[in-house]
Amino acid sequence: MKRALLDLTAAELLAWLKAHGQPAMRARQLRRWVIQGQAESFEVMSDVPLALRLALAEKFVPLGTRVARHLEAPDGTHKLLLRLADGQLIECVLIQEDDRRTACISTQVGCGMGCVFCASGLNGVDRNLTTGEILEQLIRLRNLPGTAPAPAGTPSTRLTHIVVMGMGEPLANLESLFEALEVATAKEGLGIGARHITISTVGLPAKIRRLADLGKQYHLAVSLHAPNDALRNRIVPTNTKTGLAAILEAADYFFAKTGRQVTYEYVLLDNINDSPAHAEELARLLRGRRAHVNVIPFNTVEGLPYNSPTPAALAAFLEPLRRHGLSVKVRKRKGSTIDAACGQLRRRELSVVNIHPRQTQVNIH
Numbered sequence: 001m002k003r004a005l006l007d008l009t010a011a012e013l014l015a016w017l018k019a020h021g022q023p024a025m026r027a028r029q030l031r032r033w034v035i036q037g038q039a040e041s042f043e044v045m046s047d048v049p050l051a052l053r054l055a056l057a058e059k060f061v062p063l064g065t066r067v068a069r070h071l072e073a074p075d076g077t078h079k080l081l082l083r084l085a086d087g088q089l090i091e092c093v094l095i096q097e098d099d100r101r102t103a104c105i106s107t108q109v110g111c112g113m114g115c116v117f118c119a120s121g122l123n124g125v126d127r128n129l130t131t132g133e134i135l136e137q138l139i140r141l142r143n144l145p146g147t148a149p150a151p152a153g154t155p156s157t158r159l160t161h162i163v164v165m166g167m168g169e170p171l172a173n174l175e176s177l178f179e180a181l182e183v184a185t186a187k188e189g190l191g192i193g194a195r196h197i198t199i200s201t202v203g204l205p206a207k208i209r210r211l212a213d214l215g216k217q218y219h220l221a222v223s224l225h226a227p228n229d230a231l232r233n234r235i236v237p238t239n240t241k242t243g244l245a246a247i248l249e250a251a252d253y254f255f256a257k258t259g260r261q262v263t264y265e266y267v268l269l270d271n272i273n274d275s276p277a278h279a280e281e282l283a284r285l286l287r288g289r290r291a292h293v294n295v296i297p298f299n300t301v302e303g304l305p306y307n308s309p310t311p312a313a314l315a316a317f318l319e320p321l322r323r324h325g326l327s328v329k330v331r332k333r334k335g336s337t338i339d340a341a342c343g344q345l346r347r348r349e350l351s352v353v354n355i356h357p358r359q360t361q362v363n364i365h
């Protein structure tokens, strides 16, 4: 199998080029073509010698993912289902709002956290994505038709934000994610500001501390979904291993270290975690913290026994949070016509096409 260029470390690429009698500058040149120049074949790399292009094409591919599906919603949201070199499928989404172009990316094939309402984790986790596979989601979204190609050598400003909120638990694949984000933020990479990158985690305390110690300006979002351990253990099973107290302590450490306010995400599930009493408890839990709360009405997943709250329940949930002075936002729905919520399109694809060995287990209806 040919390796994707972005999966080679800088040292590996340099060593290969050296063995082929090439100067070190070629490494930057090649990466620039793929990352900034939208090159999807070696053929188009016009300032790379032909013999080298042919030698490269024998060993490598510029991009290792293929677009298995491309869906576009009327609101301008694009969703890509990407097939990886080993046949696995992942999803990524481009959300366009005003002057923002936000890429929502995955970090794992599936997810091992098992949140009961989430489509991504229904089959468990297959594997971590490589650095190249994480980067390629950004590049594929940036390269979508309808956008003018950036001339090689000029930093692309087309993606303005990244949310790591696709499939998988980002902090369970920390090394590859960090490497990919290094390229995403580099001037000679995608040039996206670190402050415009949000990493959403189920809440792994030790990994949150590592993220804090990185000294980057990434924004942290913690998926809380419940104001006490008893309820959170039911909704987010991995909570039995961590507990809310340790997660909040780690998040406080992140704030102290980085000065970046933490966002707490709260998926509202009808009749499960959406009562005004839950909101009061949540406000008490976050008291004294400079926290932001992102309320996300549940996005229905076929086959799962959960519902979105009614508009009245949503309003009644928000009232105590606001009264206690919390900064609260309700997440808007985007791209619902194209299964834009994480894991849904892949799951549909898996249940239609027999490409997954565990396909029979997908059927949970």
Ligand code: SAH
Pocket: 113, 115, 117, 118, 119, 164, 165, 166, 167, 168, 169, 170, 200, 201, 202, 203, 221, 222, 223, 265, 266, 267, 296, 297, 298, 299, 300, 301, 341, 342
């Ligand atoms: N593993 C990370 C990223 C998950 S996706 C995390 O747990 O944060 C980002 C957010 O979407 C999480 O808060 C997740 O709980 C939420 N989510 C997952 N499925 C959802 C659904 N069907 N409707 C609404 N939000 C959902």
